[in-house]
Amino acid sequence: MASILQFDPASSAARRPERPAPGPDALRALQLASTLQVWLDPGRVIQRFAADLLEHGEADGIAYRDPEEDRTLLHGTRAAHRVAYRLVVDDEDLGEVTLMCRRRYEPAELEGIETLLAALVYPLRNALRFRRLERCARLDALTGAGNRAALDEELRRQMDLARRGGHSLGLLMLDLDHFKEINDRLGHAAGDEVLRECAARIRGAMRRSDLLFRYGGEEFVILLPDAGCEAAVALAERIRRAVSARPFRLREETVRVTVSVGIACHRPGEPQAALLERADRALYAAKRAGRNRVEVHPPAGA
Ligand SMILES: Nc1nc2c(ncn2[C@@H]2O[C@H](COP(=O)(O)OP(=O)(O)OP(=O)(O)O)[C@@H](O)[C@H]2O)c(=O)[nH]1
Missing domain, CATH: 3.30.70.270 (Reverse transcriptase/Diguanylate cyclase domain)
Structure with a gap:
């Protein structure tokens, strides 16, 4: 059973005030963020994020629990060692990302992963908000049926x-x-x-x-x-x-x-x-x- 860490980019930065000048992790995160913000569908944002981490060998599988849908998306394969992050921005629940790996994660690796998660949260929040608005525009407010x-x-x-x-x-x-x-x-x-x-x-x-x-x-x-x-x-x-x-x-x-x-x-x-x-x-x-x-x-x- 994985422990669940709450990941809020604001408090995560606050925990490491002495963080050095941007290194390769930060540059990669920046690139990842600019790729992710192109998508307005939460599923596509997660897919792109997962592809990047799988490609770099940071996980064998990545699961995402959507906060508004009764489903979990899995990219890659399940593995024994897991670390789960509940993503939160300004008290907004963005769901849960679980990274799965055949080997145990080192603390330094987790720090790198958290830098990448910081690149994920805002594009993901925007995509979730866009989906919510789009759904509202297609629903009849009184009955909840399509309009x-x-x-x-x-x-x-x-x-x-x-x-x-x-x-x-x-x-x-x-x-x-x-x-x-x-x-x-x-x-x-x-x-x-x-x-x-x-x-x-x-x-x-x-x-x-x-x-x-x-x-x-x-x-x-x-x-x-x-x-x-x-x-x-x-x-x-x-x-x-x-x-x-x-x-x-x-x-x-x-x-x-x-x-x-x-x-x-x-x-x-x-x-x-x-x-x-x-x-x-x-x-x-x-x-x-x-x-x-x-x-x-x-x-x-x-
Ligand atoms: N409460 C409420 N009434 C609505 C809404 N939209 C339409 N109506 C009412 O629905 C009623 C429709 O009346 P009619 O078209 O005469 O149909 P009906 O009385 O069901 O008669 P039949 O269809 O011939 O059986 C009108 O009184 C409208 O004001 C709504 O969103 N809420």
Whole structure:
């Protein structure tokens, strides 16, 4: 088990005030920092950092625990001797870097490694911040689903993948029934609560590979990569049941909510707008047929 050292570049410099003028380590760190700052993806920053240390034989393997993702990236191979650094800048957690080596580290070697870690922390912090901002720009703040801009981008990407791979792509358009009544009777804040809870129930019915977006006010879109109409109908029914099965408990009231769902499956060569338009037509048919139901475009037998 490796001991974990907290690495903060400010306190690390403070610990060695008598450090001599820049030597080869410092020059290498400077070069490394200028290479690393080019990347705005934390995974790429770590990959480049690891490649540099592996190349110089300072480690046989380097693992990185991302502070915001449930994963650890490994470069190189695992080895018995380990030293782990929790990276912190101004109280901001940047994750944990573990260096693994077949031989035991000497104290002088660790000092050199800490100089290189100092080159890593700021590019890594910038990349983590950039990723956070980019994610916020693509998320709907109320429900945590993807927003309209994210849907446009993802739909284009998924249609392209479907075309190249010869896969199918299912699209569900989902709308809460009589939502205006909830807003009018209980107020906008209660309406917001319903939207949040509804998104949570939808997510609970989805598989990991399905993608949820808030399309507009009380309308959601789900993309099902590599899924045909049968799978799309099965998901739509699961969602319809999950929403209507039990009342929504709000702060002061409980309300029953239902959803209508329209489904269209991508046809080769079909433009994005046409696919959305067909799902919308199916949704309209579900509303006209009485709501709390699922319809597909084209309708069976058409
Ligand atoms: N609370 C809340 N309400 C919203 C939000 N966005 C849109 N709405 C409301 O959603 C309601 C949509 O009403 P309608 O389009 O008439 O639809 P509906 O009442 O669900 O009726 P059907 O769709 O025909 O079943 C309007 O009252 C909007 O003000 C939001 O972010 N929060």
